[in-house]
Amino acid sequence: MLVTINGKQYEAEAGQTILQVAKKHGLYIPSLCYHQKVGVAGKCRACVVEVEGMRGLQTSCSVVVRDGMNVSTRSEKALQAQKLVVDLLLSSGKHDCLSCAQNGKCELQDAAYYLGIERPTLVFSDLEPHGDESSEFIKVDHNKCISCGRCVAACQKTVTNDVLDFGYRGANTEIVFDDGKLMGKSTCVQCGECVQICPVGALTEKKVAGQARYWETEKVKSVCPYCGVGCTMEIHVDRKLNKIVRVNGDENSPVNEGMLCVKGRFGYDFVDHSDRLTSPMIRNDDGSFRKASWDEALDLVATKLNDIKVKHGTDKIMGLASAKVTNEENYTFQKFMRTVIGTNNIDHCARL
Amino acid sequence: MKAQQLKIALRNCGFIDPEEIQDYIANEGYLALASSLSGSRQAVIETIKKSGLRGRGGGGFATGLKWEFAAKPEADRKFVVCNADEGDPGAFMDRAVLEGDPHSVLEAMAICGYAIGADEGYIYIRAEYPLAIKRLRIAIAQAEEAGLLGENILNSGFSFKIKLKYGAGAFVCGEETALIKSMEGHRGEPVSKPPFPATKGYRGKPTNVNNVETFANVPAIINRGADWFAAIGTEKSKGTKVFALAGKVKKVGLVEVPMGTTLRQLIYEIGGGILGDKQFQAVQTGGPSGGCLTVKHLDTPIDYESLIAAGSMMGSGGMIVMDEDDCMVAVAQFYLDFTMEESCGKCVPCREGNKALYNILHKITHGEGTMADIDRLKELAVVIKSTSLCGLGQTAPNPVLSTINNFYDDYVQHIVDKKCRAKRCRALLEYRVVEENCIGCGACKRACPADAITGELKQKHFIDQEKCIKCGACHQKCKFNAIAID
Ligand SMILES: Cc1cc2nc3c(=O)[nH]c(=O)nc-3n(C[C@H](O)[C@H](O)[C@H](O)COP(=O)(O)O)c2cc1C
Ligand code: SF4
Ligand code: SF4
Ligand code: SF4
Ligand code: SF4
Ligand code: SF4
Ligand code: SF4
Ligand code: FES
Numbered sequence: 001m002l003v004t005i006n007g008k009q010y011e012a013e014a015g016q017t018i019l020q021v022a023k024k025h026g027l028y029i030p031s032l033c034y035h036q037k038v039g040v041a042g043k044c045r046a047c048v049v050e051v052e053g054m055r056g057l058q059t060s061c062s063v064v065v066r067d068g069m070n071v072s073t074r075s076e077k078a079l080q081a082q083k084l085v086v087d088l089l090l091s092s093g094k095h096d097c098l099s100c101a102q103n104g105k106c107e108l109q110d111a112a113y114y115l116g117i118e119r120p121t122l123v124f125s126d127l128e129p130h131g132d133e134s135s136e137f138i139k140v141d142h143n144k145c146i147s148c149g150r151c152v153a154a155c156q157k158t159v160t161n162d163v164l165d166f167g168y169r170g171a172n173t174e175i176v177f178d179d180g181k182l183m184g185k186s187t188c189v190q191c192g193e194c195v196q197i198c199p200v201g202a203l204t205e206k207k208v209a210g211q212a213r214y215w216e217t218e219k220v221k222s223v224c225p226y227c228g229v230g231c232t233m234e235i236h237v238d239r240k241l242n243k244i245v246r247v248n249g250d251e252n253s254p255v256n257e258g259m260l261c262v263k264g265r266f267g268y269d270f271v272d273h274s275d276r277l278t279s280p281m282i283r284n285d286d287g288s289f290r291k292a293s294w295d296e297a298l299d300l301v302a303t304k305l306n307d308i309k310v311k312h313g314t315d316k317i318m319g320l321a322s323a324k325v326t327n328e329e330n331y332t333f334q335k336f337m338r339t340v341i342g343t344n345n346i347d348h349c350a351r352l
Numbered sequence: 353m354k355a356q357q358l359k360i361a362l363r364n365c366g367f368i369d370p371e372e373i374q375d376y377i378a379n380e381g382y383l384a385l386a387s388s389l390s391g392s393r394q395a396v397i398e399t400i401k402k403s404g405l406r407g408r409g410g411g412g413f414a415t416g417l418k419w420e421f422a423a424k425p426e427a428d429r430k431f432v433v434c435n436a437d438e439g440d441p442g443a444f445m446d447r448a449v450l451e452g453d454p455h456s457v458l459e460a461m462a463i464c465g466y467a468i469g470a471d472e473g474y475i476y477i478r479a480e481y482p483l484a485i486k487r488l489r490i491a492i493a494q495a496e497e498a499g500l501l502g503e504n505i506l507n508s509g510f511s512f513k514i515k516l517k518y519g520a521g522a523f524v525c526g527e528e529t530a531l532i533k534s535m536e537g538h539r540g541e542p543v544s545k546p547p548f549p550a551t552k553g554y555r556g557k558p559t560n561v562n563n564v565e566t567f568a569n570v571p572a573i574i575n576r577g578a579d580w581f582a583a584i585g586t587e588k589s590k591g592t593k594v595f596a597l598a599g600k601v602k603k604v605g606l607v608e609v610p611m612g613t614t615l616r617q618l619i620y621e622i623g624g625g626i627l628g629d630k631q632f633q634a635v636q637t638g639g640p641s642g643g644c645l646t647v648k649h650l651d652t653p654i655d656y657e658s659l660i661a662a663g664s665m666m667g668s669g670g671m672i673v674m675d676e677d678d679c680m681v682a683v684a685q686f687y688l689d690f691t692m693e694e695s696c697g698k699c700v701p702c703r704e705g706n707k708a709l710y711n712i713l714h715k716i717t718h719g720e721g722t723m724a725d726i727d728r729l730k731e732l733a734v735v736i737k738s739t740s741l742c743g744l745g746q747t748a749p750n751p752v753l754s755t756i757n758n759f760y761d762d763y764v765q766h767i768v769d770k771k772c773r774a775k776r777c778r779a780l781l782e783y784r785v786v787e788e789n790c791i792g793c794g795a796c797k798r799a800c801p802a803d804a805i806t807g808e809l810k811q812k813h814f815i816d817q818e819k820c821i822k823c824g825a826c827h828q829k830c831k832f833n834a835i836a837i838d
Pocket of ligand 5: 224225226227228229230231256259260261262263264265
């Protein structure tokens with residue numbers, strides 16, 4: 001079907017909402033609570049548009065398109081409302097983009113920029129700092145939270161951990177962990193799903209603070225090195241320092257749909273840890289190690305394995321494979337154990 | 353002819369013993385249920401449609417049509433819900449019906465259940481209504497015992513049970529979708545419509561929600577006929593409406609008048625006029641988010657459309673009369689304080705916007721407003737109304753808009769002259785010593801907590817405006833009428 005948005009016709013599918021059609025064709029409508037993973041919330045009201053034949057403003061995230069529908073996302077009335085709603089959000093919080101980890105990928109910032117809001121105009125008092133740094137990996141800044149509800153829906157419905165919810169009412173509404181515990185004292189498993197889905201800097205990775213900005217990092221697609229689930233991840237690398245700044249789940253991966261667990265998301269320090277082995281080591285007679293070349297090390301291992309095989313038989317050797325390597329590598333390993341060594345003593349740590 | 357009350361919803365209140373089902377039965381009680389059960393479901397809906405009855409909970413939606421919507425879908429379960437949350441401050445129409453005539457609501461719910469195909473009904477009632485709860489419990493038990501509720505009512509094959517659910521008193525839980533959420537044990541937050549409860553309500557099943565007063569009209573309509581009811585009222589608003597008349601009128605309390613009665617008739621003929629025969633200034637209809645109407649609206653007939661056209665609304669029946677001593681800016685601030693506190697916080701315009709409205713009003717009543725603030729109020733109000741998710745936010749700015757429209761000068765006076773004509777805004781008062789009257793007794797000086805008063809004994813005293821915190825202590829203490837308030 002065809003839908004007209006701001007005077008131009010666009011192809012749309014039955015069942016799509018106005019916002020979905022607009023997004024698909026690269027048209028921007030401010031929208032702060034809708035996310036494809038958690039669905040329509042109808043909470044932010046920043047996405048209001050005018051639709052011919054419908055009375056008043058409509059939330060584009062919830063109205064399903066009809067053939068021939070005529071939508072205006074930039075009518076005077078729609079823009080005025082979008083602008084005031086975003087102004088209210090900026091005014092009721094405390095936003096310091098300069099120091100915010102979300103700067104550059106913040107949906108509130110994007111909306112304010114699009115609407116030409118230079119500074120909040122409805123500030124009546126200064127806010128006291130109101131945060132929660134009790135969690136190992138996640139920083140909460142309630143003054144930046146816009147109560148969009150994405151994190152709550154994600155924690156309850158996507159990862160089904162049921163930790164997050166809204167507490168209090170009216171303008172005092174805020175996210176709470178387990179009915180009001182500190183995040184670090186709650187049953188939160190620090191999967192970070194809430195951080196990834198938060199449109200603003202209210203939930204951020206502690207490790208990111210002060211690191212390369214979002215636009216400075218290269219996004220490298222990879223597979224999580226931990227368990228056998230094999231979640232797809234998007235690794236944000238600061239190329240200047242050759243350092244990992246952040247790990248996100250890949251929202252488009254059928255394996256994990258953007259989700260990761262605490263290890264996959266936050267456990268990347270080993271990559272450039274000083275204790276990490278970067279070359280083979282051979283044990284000296286006194287028990288200490290010395291660096292060796294791959295050739296020397298492999299020769300040594302081959303000789304020793306051969307010795308055991310000759311002296312004690314092949315079944316005195318066993319192999320334990322790792323979940324950190326790929327299926328192909330595991331396959332090769334068992335092939336090696338069975339055909340080259342000649343034993344069925346092969347096992348796998350299946351998880352890590 | 354003087355306007356008179358006409359009691360339909362309150363027909364039995366005060367006349368029968370609400371704890372005695374026989375009293376109700378002796379007054380045509382359960383006759384309507386019996387006659388409904390002997391006819392078709394569609395016939396019941398047709399009668400209600402033809403009567404022109406509209407919802408008394410605020411929205412004024414046609415009741416018969418609503419029943420028809422709930423009757424239509426095929427579903428394994430359906431529910432009837434009676435909205436007895438009555439959260440408007442000062443309103444007690446529904447409480448009066450439930451305390452005075454609980455069976456009329458039970459009977460109507462059973463009729464509705466028959467009409468839409470539901471076998472279970474719930475009354476969502478605020479826990480602060482213990483007497484109403486007690487009487488409902490007694491009434492349900494008596495009706496069950498008499499075979500008028502429960503299995504196979506009057507051998508018709510139709511079964512209907514009624515249970516109570518208790519609300520914790522949040523105003524927004526009176527909104528039907530929030531009410532259903534609350535009944536299901538969730539946070540009492542409204543959800544966008546559609547889907548309407550008639551298609552997807554309690555536990556996801558088709559549900560018909562009506563207000564107490566709406567239900568209370570139903571048995572009378574069935575008994576006396578749709579035409580009788582449709583003959584009362586105006587073209588589009590039929591029957592009567594109960595109001596909780598309050599504020600500066602001589603006779604406060606519940607009144608039930610035919611639709612079409614004018615505000616003037618209600619206030620002067622039924623309410624007896626303004627207390628102390630002072631000057632009428634405004635009347636607020638529609639509860640905390642209605643509008644404040646003024647002298648020029650006094651001849652507005654009370655019906656759904658006319659009140660909206662005048663800038664207010666019917667609401668559930670709160671009506672507060674204000675006299676010349678009320679400050680209309682402070683009144684707007686008072687209502688915003690209420691709606692701001694009662695906002696559930698789900699959507700941005702209502703959650704943050706009403707707070708912003710309140711803050712601007714606070715500035716104005718404290719002498720810190722600017723003329724630009726009036727435009728800001730209007731702009732905010734319009735956006736909050738057009739973007740909020742539920743009726744609370746969509747109507748909360750009404751008191752602000754209507755007072756700006758009807759009492760613009762009051763705003764200007766607060767902003768430009770830094771004065772409150774009604775002397776209600778404390779921050780704008782000026783306490784001054786009236787020199788001719790001051791004998792220099794020093795009582796004011798001793799009473800002043802801010803050390804703002806200077807003067808020697810037996811000499812004229814003086815108030816330093818910079819220091820004065822407007823507590824009024826000097827005014828109270830002075831026995832010689834020597835402290836004036838400007
Ligand atoms: C904020 C808000 C509060 C409401 N409170 C009540 C209430 O206390 N009682 C009531 O009957 N309806 C209330 N309503 C209206 C209900 O949503 C609903 O329209 C009504 O119960 C339907 O019944 P009716 O058609 O018989 O009026 C409220 C609506 C809003 C938006
Ligand atoms: S959350 Fe967004 S708008 Fe707020 S400070 Fe951070 S980047 Fe700026
Ligand atoms: S980190 Fe995971 S478990 Fe913890 S609050 Fe966020 S989504 Fe819930
Ligand atoms: S923390 Fe983020 S995702 Fe959660 S409600 Fe606040 S702004 Fe939304
Ligand atoms: S460790 Fe966690 S993130 Fe990594 S693959 Fe397993 S579940 Fe996914
Ligand atoms: S309008 Fe107000 S009460 Fe209604 S959903 Fe929005 S925040 Fe809640
Ligand atoms: S109003 Fe209070 S503070 Fe002001 S002069 Fe009188 S006593 Fe003192
Ligand atoms: S995106 Fe539509 S209401 Fe938030």
